[in-house]
Amino acid sequence: MTDKKDMLHVSYPPHMQSGESIPGVMWSVVGALAPACAFAVYLFGPPVLVLIIVSVISAVTAEASMQFLLKRPVTAYDGSAAVTGLLLAMNVPPLAPVWMVALGSFFAVIIVKQLFGGLGFNIFNPALAGRAFLMASWPLAMTTKWYSFSAGNVLSPDIGNSFGFPPAAFDALTRATPLSLLKEGQKLLADNNVAADRLYDLVTSPAMLKSLFLGNVGGVAGETSALLLLAGALFLLFRRIITWHIPVAFIGTVALSTAVYYYTAAVPCFYLMALFHCLSGGLFLGAFFMATDVVTSPVSAKGMIAFGAGCGLITSVIRLWGGYPEGVAYSILIMNAFVPLIDRFTRPRVFGTRVSARTAGVER
Amino acid sequence: MFSSFGGGMHPPEHKSATKDLKFINLAIPHSCYLSLQQHAGAPAKPVVSKGDTISEGQRIGIAQGFVSAHVHSSIPGKVADVADILTIYGTRQAVIVETEGAFTASAHPSQPVDWESLAGGEITERINDAGIVDLGGAAFPTLVKLSPSAEKRIDTLIINGTEWEPYLTTDDMLMKTYPDAVIEGCRITMKALGVASAIIGVEDNKRDSYKALSKSLAAMNPPENISIKKLKTKYPQGAEKQLISSLLRREFPSGSLPGDTGGIVQNVGTVYAIREAVVFGRPLIMRHITVSGGAIARPGNYKVRIGMRISDIVDECGGFKRQPAKIVMGGPMCGISVHSMDIPVVKGTSGVLFLTGEEVSFRDYSPCIRCGKCVTVCPVGLLPCDLGNAVEKERLDIAAGLNPFDCIMCGSCSYVCPAKRPLSHFFKIAQEKIQVVRE
Numbered sequence: 070m071t072d073k074k075d076m077l078h079v080s081y082p083p084h085m086q087s088g089e090s091i092p093g094v095m096w097s098v099v100g101a102l103a104p105a106c107a108f109a110v111y112l113f114g115p116p117v118l119v120l121i122i123v124s125v126i127s128a129v130t131a132e133a134s135m136q137f138l139l140k141r142p143v144t145a146y147d148g149s150a151a152v153t154g155l156l157l158a159m160n161v162p163p164l165a166p167v168w169m170v171a172l173g174s175f176f177a178v179i180i181v182k183q184l185f186g187g188l189g190f191n192i193f194n195p196a197l198a199g200r201a202f203l204m205a206s207w208p209l210a211m212t213t214k215w216y217s218f219s220a221g222n223v224l225s226p227d228i229g230n231s232f233g234f235p236p237a238a239f240d241a242l243t244r245a246t247p248l249s250l251l252k253e254g255q256k257l258l259a260d261n262n263v264a265a266d267r268l269y270d271l272v273t274s275p276a277m278l279k280s281l282f283l284g285n286v287g288g289v290a291g292e293t294s295a296l297l298l299l300a301g302a303l304f305l306l307f308r309r310i311i312t313w314h315i316p317v318a319f320i321g322t323v324a325l326s327t328a329v330y331y332y333t334a335a336v337p338c339f340y341l342m343a344l345f346h347c348l349s350g351g352l353f354l355g356a357f358f359m360a361t362d363v364v365t366s367p368v369s370a371k372g373m374i375a376f377g378a379g380c381g382l383i384t385s386v387i388r389l390w391g392g393y394p395e396g397v398a399y400s401i402l403i404m405n406a407f408v409p410l411i412d413r414f415t416r417p418r419v420f421g422t423r424v425s426a427r428t429a430g431v432e433r
Numbered sequence: 434m435f436s437s438f439g440g441g442m443h444p445p446e447h448k449s450a451t452k453d454l455k456f457i458n459l460a461i462p463h464s465c466y467l468s469l470q471q472h473a474g475a476p477a478k479p480v481v482s483k484g485d486t487i488s489e490g491q492r493i494g495i496a497q498g499f500v501s502a503h504v505h506s507s508i509p510g511k512v513a514d515v516a517d518i519l520t521i522y523g524t525r526q527a528v529i530v531e532t533e534g535a536f537t538a539s540a541h542p543s544q545p546v547d548w549e550s551l552a553g554g555e556i557t558e559r560i561n562d563a564g565i566v567d568l569g570g571a572a573f574p575t576l577v578k579l580s581p582s583a584e585k586r587i588d589t590l591i592i593n594g595t596e597w598e599p600y601l602t603t604d605d606m607l608m609k610t611y612p613d614a615v616i617e618g619c620r621i622t623m624k625a626l627g628v629a630s631a632i633i634g635v636e637d638n639k640r641d642s643y644k645a646l647s648k649s650l651a652a653m654n655p656p657e658n659i660s661i662k663k664l665k666t667k668y669p670q671g672a673e674k675q676l677i678s679s680l681l682r683r684e685f686p687s688g689s690l691p692g693d694t695g696g697i698v699q700n701v702g703t704v705y706a707i708r709e710a711v712v713f714g715r716p717l718i719m720r721h722i723t724v725s726g727g728a729i730a731r732p733g734n735y736k737v738r739i740g741m742r743i744s745d746i747v748d749e750c751g752g753f754k755r756q757p758a759k760i761v762m763g764g765p766m767c768g769i770s771v772h773s774m775d776i777p778v779v780k781g782t783s784g785v786l787f788l789t790g791e792e793v794s795f796r797d798y799s800p801c802i803r804c805g806k807c808v809t810v811c812p813v814g815l816l817p818c819d820l821g822n823a824v825e826k827e828r829l830d831i832a833a834g835l836n837p838f839d840c841i842m843c844g845s846c847s848y849v850c851p852a853k854r855p856l857s858h859f860f861k862i863a864q865e866k867i868q869v870v871r872e
Contacts, residue, residue: 077773078759078795081858083766083844084786085444085599086794089851091802144799189800189852312809368805368818417814419836420439420674421687 091188094310094363095148101301102155102358108297109290113163113216117290121158123167127174128154135183149188153177156196156359159291160351160398161203162214169207173199193405194365197398204398215246215287246287247272247349252394266336273341281348292351302357311361314373315380319356320347322381330389346388355397356380365405372408372415379404379411436634437665438675440812442845444599444668444766446638447792451602451725454733456610459749461532465508465740466777467493468520468527472566473573474500479528485512490538490716493528496564502574502780503564507718507738509534519776521762521769527777530740543714548621556625556711563710564717564780569593569604569671569700570763572781575707578697579625590623590631591680591698594642595664595671598764601784603721604701606734608635608642611705612649618704620655621711626697630658632680633701638666668766669843673698675812687839702783723784724750727792728757737778744774746785758790765793766844798853807846807856813839817846817856824859829866837863 110118133145154174161170177199185191204211254268271277280286284294292298305311327346331339346352360366360380367376380400387396470476477494481487487506494504510533518527548556557579565575581587592615596604608615615633623631635643646661664670664679674685676698683694699707702721709715718739725732730751737746743760747753761768762782778785807817816835823831837860846856 076756076758077771078793079770079772080759081855081861082761082768082770082842083848083857084759084761084768084770084788084793085765086796086847086853087444087849087851089806089849090796090853091799091851094802094804094851142799187800189802309806363802363804366803366805368803368808368816370809373805412819416816417808417811419687419815419839420678420813421685421689421839422836 091144091149092147095152097305097308097310098152098358099148099155101304102152102159102291104301105291105294105297105354106155106159108284108294109159109163112284112293113290117158117163119167120161120163120165120170120290121155124158124170124174125151125154127171128157128178131175131178132183135179136187139183141187144188147188150178150182153182153195153199156291157199159354160196160200160289162211163216163290164214165210166214169203169210172206173203176202189364191364192408193402194359194362197359197402197405200398201402212249218287246394247277247281247345248388248394251345251349252388269336269338269342272345273338278341278344278348281345286349288349289351292354295348295353298353298357302353305357305361311357312370312373314370315361315366315377316356318374318377319360319381319384320352322378323347323352323385326382326385327389330385346385350388350395351397352384355384355401359398360401360404365408367408367411367415369412369415369417371417372411375411375415376404376408379407436662436679437667437670438678438812440810440814440845441667441669441675442810442849443666444848447599447725447765448602448605448638450732451600451723451734452605454602454606456606456721456734456736459735459737459741459746461508461536461738462741462745464510464513464529464531465506465738466518466527466529466742466775467504467506467740468518468522468525468777468779469494469504470520470522470525471504471572471739471779471781472502473571474498474502474577476525477501477504479515479526481506481512481515481528483512483514486510486534487512487530488534488538489536490718492564492716493530496561496574500574500577502566502576503562503716504528505564505716505718506530507740508532509536519773520779521771521776521782522779538715538718545712546714548624548711551624551711553625553627556621559711559714560625560707563706563715565703565706565710566717566780567700568702568706568720568780568783570767570781570783572779575699575703578699579622581626581697585693586695587626587628587697588630589681589696590619590626590628591676591696592619592631592633592704593671593673593676593698593700594633594635594639594646595676596639597636597669597671598766598768598783599668600725600786601723601764602725603723603734603783605639605642607701607705607721608639609645612642612645613653614705614708615646615701616649616653616655616659617712618706618708619659620657622699622704622707623657623659625707628697631660633659633661634664634670634676634680635661636666636670637663668845669812669841672812672841672843674841687836717780720778720780720782722778722782724787725784726757726761726787727789728753728755728787730754739780740777742775742777743771743785746778747774747787753787755789757787758795759786759788759793761786761788766848767842794853796853798850798855800852801854802852804851806849806851810845810849812843812845813841815840815860817860820863821854821856821859824863824866829863829870832863833867835863837867840864 132150177195181198328343383400384396475497489509840860
């Protein structure tokens, strides 16, 4: 028998590994986001497609250049930069200027990801940090470039009118998003001597809730359709790329805390208000696709629940009392900073250690 | 509900190639390479020298100390040499025997002994004489396991019929083919241990084994309290700690030995060998192995002489139909890959796998992305991701705080890692380095 030494590989066990890989994970996330993106292009028109393409290309280019300059292995095509670019594009208003989103992508990949050490070492979610950077630098573009819906949409002026609101006040508001409608609506109604409760009636109307679920409302490019985001999330859950812990804790906490808030504020349809909060804004996008970013979330199930609950609480606080109508992005960024601490206090119980704590004589 | 443990995962089983293939005796090789270390503990001392004529089953190595085991010749013949050879445990002293003369032991089986009339001590004596070790893979001397100190209060014998590694089907076939012998072996072991109850744990993907054992048990109706339990098919169900946790709902205190929970685990192959030794006086010179993998022409479940080299097995199994990329002794999750086909089968070899390039993973690993999959699957509740990072940065202080010695080396973390990080290997490195620092 000839010696086959040269042809045999030797390594430590295990000798088989799952088919899961980083590109597999990342491109699956891209695939999961695709339906919501396609819908955004359909709803808001070609500018969104341009936005997405520019953002993704900027992110991938920035990643490749940085890795080249830092003399790291170039892994720009593993999909992680594409996810960052895609998520950032989904996080800006549909009519935002293209140069702005390109700058956001550069910031996200170069500063937040590569300078922290690249994939796996970044502390903050790059796409969200990119969004925060744009928000701080060009707040006007980030909060006013909303899409104007034509007649028939829940955010079109004629629907607002049908609820008996002064048209002058609502012309401005209804071009925005449901959450800013909620945030600024009360003051405007008071100025015009209309009961504030009418606002709750509007946002919890079946037309509004249905539009929120299906996606026929204003907002950043990728957040409008709860249904399509949910479909993508189910795919990721099925692929075991994300687990239920963070999204359930996040959305559950938002539902619970907003329900409690409106209940104590004696709003009769407090549960519908909680539903409105769950379906509106970037909550689904954030809870399923950004808070679950593997790099910047805790590793254990217990930690994920604590992280999700923290995100939910901060989101609710910002939405209910803060200056911004929406708090998902900031809540995730704030909780990102707490991940090392959460990980430290939510270590899984090591097999046999509870027993050793109880029975004497076993030294640890 | 089937019994199970926390954590774990489901690698593809790859058992269908050999699952239903009956045992075949492989032809006796021209020469056998009998390592004097085929067990955990001290190597045996050779008692034969070059040129001696020896008989089949003759003792050629004597156990050194308590944690050791005798070694017997698996063939009759002439000692060609007593020399160092390459084994899966490293370079070890071995007796090389060339086949010659008559197969006295296997041709003339001895009169069965009525084991029920033997005392517990006499049974363990016969087990010791036969050089029996744990056949599940760890090759721990059986005598040591059967001699727990009195304060351990062992109350249950657990027979490990899980065969949890992918590809391997030997134990499954053993339970299907010789259910009576497995149950009798279980009874003999119970007597040796002096325990009143035993549980045979079978994973629920081995329905035929479960049925065969249940049928045998009902027909034999032994006086002892023996039960057969189905376990959920999940890796690493057969790991000792996890098996005890699944069946007895008892946890090992971290850092202790299995016996501290009152349960002792024996593999089905081991109790089969115990019966052979106690009833027929046969030393451990043959064992059942699975030969599988995409590269071998005739995969199957085979009975082989211990000391048979891989190259002889390949010849007997029709050679390669494809180029093997890796040869693994044992299962694909915990087995050892070898670079030479001169390495012989030892007592602890549960299988030899000839894996093609498509069956094994060669991808380079990249930095941890903190996905936490390793944390989810770890059956012990460790943080393999953090430990891997600590080892990579050579921060032994951090590594030591992550319970590296509780790792059971099941490899689940390495299996699931999307970054292909060799996490269980990092645990091994941490253990070795911390051990050096402590000494």
